[in-house]
Amino acid sequence: MSDDCTTTGPTDASGLNDDVALISSLLPAFGFSADQMETEANVAAWREAVATLFEVDELAADEPVPFRADLSSYAMGPVLIGLSRASGQRFRRTPETIARSGVDHIILQLYLKGGYDGVAGTRPIRVRAGDICLFDLAQTLETKATAFENVTLVVPRPMFGTHLLRVDDLHGLVLSGSSVIARLLAGHLTALVEFAPRMTLDECQSVVMQRAAQRFPAGCARSRPQGRIDRYTSP
DSSP states (O other): OOOOOOOOOOBOTTSOBHHHHHHHHBOOEEEEOGGGSOHHHHHHHHHHHHTTTOEEESTTTTOSSOOOEEEEEEEETTEEEEEEEEOOEEEEEOHHHHHHHOOOEEEEEEEEEOOEEEEETTEEEEEOTTOEEEEETTSOEEEEEOSEEEEEEEEEGGGGTTSOTTGGGGTTEEEOTTSHHHHHHHHHHHHHHHHGGGOBHHHHTSHHHHHHHHHHHHHHHHHTTSTTTBOOOOO
């Protein structure tokens, strides 16, 4: 008789116990916390994490404390979602960045705290807490952000299909946080971030998830003719 008191849960067909099987079926995740890193390592981790999307500089340039950044991101099939908190900085997506990265995605961001001013393509853009903005990664961008917290959804362009015929026209679109559609989208984005750590691959690949990713920018497109919601000004 063994004196080993270790207990394990029942096993599934794969031979894994329930706890291990559950962990293995959860969404792939990546992230780091400034509290667990030296500043230099934190800066390096942040630069590497955003390198495919943006070049960053002027890190915490106008702030009295060292740069800090926290990131939690999850791969929902081809869609990525992440929660970021970081010190102020400048973000740039230049023609060189576009050529180097080779990505063809659309970004939807909800700013929970902070904001930025800048230019999307040739259009001035301004975002404040509560606003939702949309970027086409095939186009250029330069913004200067204050310390912020945001939720970012990264969606491959092919997922839109015929839902948006001119998605590139939405580059630099900003939905005011006071608008109904922004509040609805914000609720969905924050719910995705909240449940992502416990979501399984099967759940995220459901038809509902795929349609949600497609309908976010579609909702933005439908709101665009209402000029009160779109904050950028034409050049």
